[in-house]
Amino acid sequence: MAIPSRYCSSCLSHLRLTAPAPTALALRPVPFLAQHPQPPQQKRHATTSTSARAAQFRSKNRDKDASAKKKKARSHFLQPDLKKAIQFSLVDAMRYLRAAEVGRPPTSAKYELHIRLRTVKNGPVVRNRMRLPHPIDTTMRIAVICPPDSAIAKTALASGAVIVGEETVFDAVKEGRIEFDRCLCHTDSLPKLSKSGVARILGPRGLMPSAKTNTVVKDVGTAVKGMVGASEYRERDGVVRMGVGQLGFSPEEVQRNIAAFIAMVKKDIGALADRVSKGVHEVVLSSTNGPGMSLSGEVRGKDSVDPRDVAVVN
Amino acid sequence: MVSLSQRMRKLQTKLLAIRLGPGAAVLPKDVKRIHMRFGAKINGGHMGPRKFWRHELIRLKYHNPAVPMTVDQIRESQTPETEATMSIHFVSSENARQTSASETSSPAPTDSTTTRTQPSDTDPTERVETIDMKNRTNSEILQQLMQITRAAPVEPTEKDKEELQLLEEQSVRSERDSKQYAEHRARVKRERDLFEQGRNDSAMQTA
Numbered sequence: 001m002a003i004p005s006r007y008c009s010s011c012l013s014h015l016r017l018t019a020p021a022p023t024a025l026a027l028r029p030v031p032f033l034a035q036h037p038q039p040p041q042q043k044r045h046a047t048t049s050t051s052a053r054a055a056q057f058r059s060k061n062r063d064k065d066a067s068a069k070k071k072k073a074r075s076h077f078l079q080p081d082l083k084k085a086i087q088f089s090l091v092d093a094m095r096y097l098r099a100a101e102v103g104r105p106p107t108s109a110k111y112e113l114h115i116r117l118r119t120v121k122n123g124p125v126v127r128n129r130m131r132l133p134h135p136i137d138t139t140m141r142i143a144v145i146c147p148p149d150s151a152i153a154k155t156a157l158a159s160g161a162v163i164v165g166e167e168t169v170f171d172a173v174k175e176g177r178i179e180f181d182r183c184l185c186h187t188d189s190l191p192k193l194s195k196s197g198v199a200r201i202l203g204p205r206g207l208m209p210s211a212k213t214n215t216v217v218k219d220v221g222t223a224v225k226g227m228v229g230a231s232e233y234r235e236r237d238g239v240v241r242m243g244v245g246q247l248g249f250s251p252e253e254v255q256r257n258i259a260a261f262i263a264m265v266k267k268d269i270g271a272l273a274d275r276v277s278k279g280v281h282e283v284v285l286s287s288t289n290g291p292g293m294s295l296s297g298e299v300r301g302k303d304s305v306d307p308r309d310v311a312v313v314n
Numbered sequence: 315m316v317s318l319s320q321r322m323r324k325l326q327t328k329l330l331a332i333r334l335g336p337g338a339a340v341l342p343k344d345v346k347r348i349h350m351r352f353g354a355k356i357n358g359g360h361m362g363p364r365k366f367w368r369h370e371l372i373r374l375k376y377h378n379p380a381v382p383m384t385v386d387q388i389r390e391s392q393t394p395e396t397e398a399t400m401s402i403h404f405v406s407s408e409n410a411r412q413t414s415a416s417e418t419s420s421p422a423p424t425d426s427t428t429t430r431t432q433p434s435d436t437d438p439t440e441r442v443e444t445i446d447m448k449n450r451t452n453s454e455i456l457q458q459l460m461q462i463t464r465a466a467p468v469e470p471t472e473k474d475k476e477e478l479q480l481l482e483e484q485s486v487r488s489e490r491d492s493k494q495y496a497e498h499r500a501r502v503k504r505e506r507d508l509f510e511q512g513r514n515d516s517a518m519q520t521a
Contacts, residue, residue: 080318086325099332099376103350103367103385291328306414309380312422
């Protein structure tokens with residue numbers, strides 16, 4: 001049987017690796033049995049480890065096959081040339097995605113944004129949470145325990161709280177009407193809250209405000225804002241992904257969300273600038289069941305439909 | 315991550331499937347809304363409606379973005395009597411108030427997340443046509459829909475045809491290449507096995 005020459009050469013390189021010194025001895029024809037590497041102890045006995053490693057390195061370089069197999073690992077994520085990509089204006093992309101999502105409940109299907117970064121594979125990653133101009137998950141109902149008709153109550157309601165008050169809230173809870181998913185308490189109302197005895201009802205449900213869970217706060221406005229519709233994002237495999245809208249959102253609303261999200265990511269990149277340099281490479285809009293479409297950056301293209309037509313719910 | 319050309323080819327195929335094919339039609343301006351209601355399970359004649367939703371309705375929606383199209387799947391206690399209907403809502407005339415002045419407009423309200431308390435000023439539905447979709451195939455449903463609405467089918471443009479042809483050529487080529495490469499891989503494997511066998515044989519001889 002004819003044996004391909006490449007197999008022979010690799011056999012020989014094996015021998016050279018393990019032989020005490022790369023001499024003509026090693027090139028002597030040897031039966032196949034002997035090609036298995038000798039135990040490492042023998043190598044150590046024969047020569048110092050550094051020179052052995054040097055010999056290994058040299059012989060590897062001489063062996064073309066071996067060096068071709070071992071590619072140098074890439075340090076950055078790939079950055080495809082976007083000139084070859086088909087890119088879409090926001091309205092065009094939304095028209096396709098709306099079609100792909102037809103008949104789905106408008107609150108369950110979502111638009112997603114994928115921001116591909118120019119970045120190294122290792123090192124710090126972009127990670128943060130933010131509140132979009134038009135939050136996606138608005139189903140969360142927040143109660144704030146603070147004196148009703150006060151300035152605090154007003155700011156709480158303005159920033160998205162649903163139920164505000166002291167006695168009224170306590171009475172409702174005692175009657176079993178818990179119509180909220182989160183409960184915050186203003187620092188000044190804490191004594192009233194602890195005296196009211198609702199802890200027994202709220203405690204087991206995990207709704208009882210306490211300083212430990214940061215639900216007893218002074219600045220109610222920002223706390224409520226931070227809670228309502230905040231979304232988290234982080235960079236994975238060089239891409240930051242986040243939901244940016246419900247399917248029923250109009251192009252303007254999605255556009256505002258996208259702009260806010262990208263601005264936030266850029267800010268995060270800026271914060272990491274002293275440790276690692278990153279940049280936005282590509283922005284892709286997709287949806288729960290739809291295709292991913294690279295965005296060109298413009299809202300409306302030449303042949304796009306009227307944005308008001310895409311804004312129709314369903 | 316796949317290569318960009320591969321990604322774009324796949325995307326192009328998907329987009330063409332959304333744009334062209336059965337169901338690609340422009341509805342007249344008096345169609346206000348289309349609603350489908352059928353069972354979540356296909357037994358009892360509910361397969362056609364679901365196929366219509368997954369294939370034809372997508373294309374219809376692409377060409378009529380402003381017409382609301384909703385699907386209601388009956389999930390609880392589906393019986394043989396469960397209905398499968400499509401209702402098409404019309405306004406009185408084609409001169410009804412439209413979402414916009416564009417070609418793709420419709421007489422539907424265009425509010426999404428605004429907190430307006432006033433009712434929208436769109437024209438109310440004047441008549442509703444229903445199609446019984448039970449035990450009907452998706453093509454039959456489409457045919458009846460086209461008859462009732464008098465929708466105009468969308469033909470592929472020259473550019474679309476070109477793209478379709480390119481994708482077709484590509485798929486033929488890729489099939490040929492994958493076959494060729496499978497043969498190549500089989501050959502390499504055969505050689506390697508033979509070599510491996512020879513090695514074992516010679517080892518046996520020397521031992």
